[in-house]
Amino acid sequence: MxxxxxxxxxxxxxxxxxxxxxxxxxxxxxxxxxxxQPSAKQDKTGLLPSDSLREVDQLVSDLSDRLGKESIPWASQNYIAHMNTDIPLVASLTYFMTMLYNPNNVTPEVSPVTTALERELSIDFCNLLGYNPASGWAHLSSGGHASNYEAMWIARNLKSVPYAILQNEQTSMLIADKDQLVNMPVPKILALLDQVAKMGLYTEIIELAGLLRHDSVLKNGKVLLSENCHYAWDKCLDLLGIQKNNVEKIAPDKYLRTDNQELYKRITWLIEQNIPVIAVVLFVGSSGEGSVDNLSAMFHFRDLCQKKYGQSFYIHVDAAYGGYFRSVILDDQHEVMPYEKLKLEQPAAYLLKPEVYNSLRDLPQADSITIDPHKSGYVPYPGGCVAYKDRRLNSIIATQSKYFGQHPDEELNFGPYTLEGARPGAVASAVWSVNRLLPLNSGGLGMLLKDSLKTTLAFTQIIKENQSFLVDDHLFHVLNLYEPDLTINNFLVVPAKKGTSFEEADALNKLLAEELKSGNKDYINLFFSGSQVNYQTFKKVFKDSDLQSDHENTRLKLFRSCLMKDIPTASIKGQWNHFLGSLTDIIRNQNQI
Structure with a gap:
């Protein structure tokens, strides 16, 4: 396709x-x-006085002209800067069409059609992510920020529930093993809440849990995640009252994935010290690097903790960018295809790394998952989504509870169970229409994503084969920092001479980035985004390189590409050679030799 x-x-x-x-x-x-509106039918004059109509026409024309001249050309093969795909016509048309009717998916009373579509999408996303649609749940959001906030809100609130059950005289006998109180497994907490609901005490327990939250959870509880997480995570945790000293950030390994060995050590110590683990956050497609954490190993470690200590912890996976890549390994029955079968049926250029395949395969073991249709799902903004393995989790934050002590098959109205109330029905239409044309499997949307993987592999190989270039008699190298897990690549330009410092490399790459940007207004050259990395965070990545720094907080400018499109290899070669030519001219003209 x-x-x-x-x-x-x-x-x-x-x-x-x-x-x-x-x-x-x-x-x-x-x-x-x-x-x-009968008056609209009776008025044949155009609804507006002629002067007003001309004014509106001028306003619309001017803005259309400005957008046509100044908007970022996502569709251009030269634009590989951000997590943006070209938008299929069906998504744009259905978004525009629905926007005219202005449905709000807060309740079916004002969005009967698009709420029904979102309920279908809940099933779509459960099937994509490996959750059982009968017990799991998913809903749309404005994007990864809101989805992650909501999931962590639930994780935080859930943590103090066992304390409330123990403190209430009528329910305390439900807590048989007080040693599990601090880090009780998520399924066990939900089972206890089912019992509490049958006793008619659900609301009372949830309210008490809120009162106990500070001393039982927020005072000492920890959230663990990678140092190379998106900056939004700092905002999210601060908003939820989780202070910086309660957040433990783990340096990534040399593959820019969360270092599981360090994570194991910290979690083990916390459990043995009887300190609450509010949540562990893992990533499928980190924002800066596109790296995919080793989920399989972390899920196995959680199982070992439960067997050894009788304790466990909530795992949230931020797969805003990478979650859709699970479609690459699914057949048309939503079943995961064995890796050996993929190797036989798919060209090598389309293949995921075995460890990335394993993480996508095991993704359903997460308690909650963020996934963004407006990133890898080919729809317009604002289209996010958050999914839950057990739909009862949403009742922890609900303004009305349905899933404890009531029939589980009854459909939810989204508003009371979500962080965001008002949500545009236009997004539901766009996501729904793309999912219908491009089913979330290897033969549907997965085909487009496989084309992106092929482009990334070709781009990475071309950098390897053409990583050195001469400026007069001076040799420069393009350093590719890692083999991409998905479709994001990071590289930098350094002189071939030994002893180049982090500071020197940073200054050179900042200059190159600024000059390239200012001289590329018509996008005749490759257009990259950039990122600033901290030496301390990326120390393991640079361990075997000549680039070193004596200052842990030294920052380095990188070029970042996000290859969310199908570009022929011959075109990539031509683009890269043109890019190296531009680098040569800038270095020579700016006396950087």
């Missing part, structure tokens, strides 16, 4: 069809509007 053969995206051949479809959408909307 290529982008052009499916004609999913804006092409000259479908422009007329797009105009005709837009006309039908507008005609249908006007018919609906006139049905409910």
């Amino acid at each position: 290529s982008l052009s053969s499916k004609k999913l995206f804006p092409l000259k051949g479908n422009q007329v069809w797009t105009k005709e479809t837009l006309k039908k959408i507008v005609d249908d909307f006007y018919a609906w509007y006139e049905r409910h």
Whole structure:
């Protein structure tokens, strides 16, 4: 499935069809509007006085012209800077169409159609992520920030529930083993809440848990995650009252994944010291590097903790960028295909690393998962999603509880069970339409993502083969920091001479980035984003390189590419050679030899 053969995206051949479809959408909307607003049907003058109409026309025309000239060209093969895909026509059209009717997915009373679509999407995402749709649940959000906030809100609130059950005289006998109180397994807490609900004490226990939260959880409890997490995580934890001294950040390993060995040590120590582990956060596609944590090993470690200590911990996976890549390994029945079968059926260029495959395969063992349709799902902003292995988790934050002591098959109204109340139904339409055209499996959306993997592999190989270039008689290298797990690559430019410091490399790459940006206004060259990395965080990555620093807080500028499109290898080679030529000119003209 290529982008052009499916004609999913804006092409000259479908422009007329797009105009005709837009006309039908507008005609249908006007018919609906006139049905409910009789005065609109009676007024044939254009609704606005001529002067006002000209003013509106000018405003719309000016803004359209500005957007056409100044917007970032996501579709360009030269634009490989951010986690943005080209948008299929069906997503744009259904988004625009639904936006006219302005449904709010806070309740089906104001969004009967799009709430029904979101309920279908809940099943879609459960199937994609490996959750049982009958017991799991998913809903849309504005993006990864909101999804992660909500999941951590639940993890935090859940942690103090056992203390409340123990303190209440009517429920205290339910806690048979007080040694498990601090780090009680999530399924056991939910089972206890089922019992509490049958006793008619659910609301009372949840309210008491809120009162006990500070002393039982927030005072000493810990959240553990990687140092190379997105900056939004600091905001999230601060917002939830989890102070910096309660957050333990683990330096990544040389593959830029969370260092599991360090994580094991810290969790073991916390459990043995009887300190609450509020949550462990892992990543499938870190924002800066696209690295995929070794989920399989961490899930196995959690099982070992439960067997040895009778204690466990909540695991949330931030897969905002990488979660959709699970579609690459799914067949049309939502079953994971064995890796050996993938090796036989798929070209090597499409293959995921075995350890990345394992993490995607084992993703359903997470308690909650963030995944963003507006990143790898080919839909417009704002389209996020958060999914839960057990739908009862959402009742921990709900303004009305349904899943404890009540029939589990009854459908939820999203508003009372989500962090965000008002959410645009237009996003539900866009995500739903893409999922219907491109099912979330290897033969649907997975085909587009496999093309992106192929592009990334080709790009990485071209850097390896063309990583050195001469400026007059001076040799420079392009250092590729790691083999990408998904479709993000990071590299930097350094002189070939030995002894180049972090500080010197940082100054050179900052200069190159600024000059390239200022001279690339028409995107005739490759357009990258950039990131600043801390030496202390990336120390293991640079261990075997000549780049060293005596200052742990030294920061280094990197070039970052995110290859979310299918680009022919020949085009990539030409683009890269042109890029090296631009680097050569800048270094020579700026006297950086």
